[in-house]
Amino acid sequence: MSGHGFHVHGPHDHAVEHAAHGGDNFSNNIAVMTAVLATVGALFGYLGGATQNDAALFKNNAAIAKTTAANSWNYYQAKSNKQNLAEMASSLPGMPEPTQAKYKADVARYEGEKAAIKKEAEKFEKESDEWNEKSEKALHTHHQWALATTAEQIAISLAAITLLTRRRWLLSATYVVAVIGFALGAFAWLHVDPIGALMASGGAGH
Template sequence: MNPTEHTPLAEAPFEGKTQEGHASLNQWLAVFTAILACCGAIINYQGSLVFRKALEAKNDAILKKAHATDLWNYYQAVSTKQHIMELAMLIAPQSASEGFKQKLQKYQSQKKELEEKARQLDEASEKANELSEKLTHPHRRLEQALTLVEIAIAVTSVAALTQKRWLLWLAGASAAGSLVLWGMAFWV
């Protein structure tokens, strides 16, 4: 066969195989890197999802707390009006006190309603804060797992350049640590 002629693909030897027919180190590193990249993408997606849920819960807590604060401020305003009515009843003549009594009762009932609603919102805010904290824990673990995946990919790249097999084991240890942290994010 003339050296300028091309051999058909079916006859070309598989590049990357050793003489014994085993896959070369570079092939193993390429497959390992692809697996790591897929795991990293999944971990990143889960981390983003958990973080978004934590932020939503924190925003919900803040909104409910702000609304509760508004109600407590209104409660104080109604309480001030009630005290003014009580003072007016003491100062005003007996004939005018009936109108003051009606307003006084109105303010007392308003205060009860406002207090109940404000307490409910305070409790709901606390629950949303607890949920946010609960979701923050898995997010931290997922960030740590993603960092170990990135380290494993970097070490795998160095292993491909230097052809040092022990670096593949180091990358594998980093990947294993990542898997442990990934699992701990949801089950611990």
């Protein structure tokens, strides 16, 4: 405990502290490796948080576009109702010719206005779908970054256990998990979905 509060040691801190008193190459190599893994893990965590924020922002944009589209469709329906009333009024028996012509002109005007409103509503619906797709992709990338970060954290813990137990076979396990974390990070960076690609190729084969 320091004068400013508690300080919580992580696996990397213990590994480095142990290595500092070890004085041998085995301990020093693991200390360097855990320092690298901690740095890479922190980078993966930052990128994972950034993509999560992007996913939330894109989802919010999709909701705004969807609401705008709904408002446009409501406006479109209101114009349709006015057009129907104008059509009914223009077909009433005994309607004076000038008045009948006015209602027919209103019908034509409403039809033109409806076309513009429909086009706008469809545009916002498409925009909403595009934002939703971007949000899903960003969220998937976030999950990849989260898995990569978790793999590096596990590798750091294994390195600490290796340092304490001096079991060299655990060092091999540490390398394997660390490489898996690097691979997951590379997939997230390149926006590659290996599982989805395998499932797609398997489906195509059938």
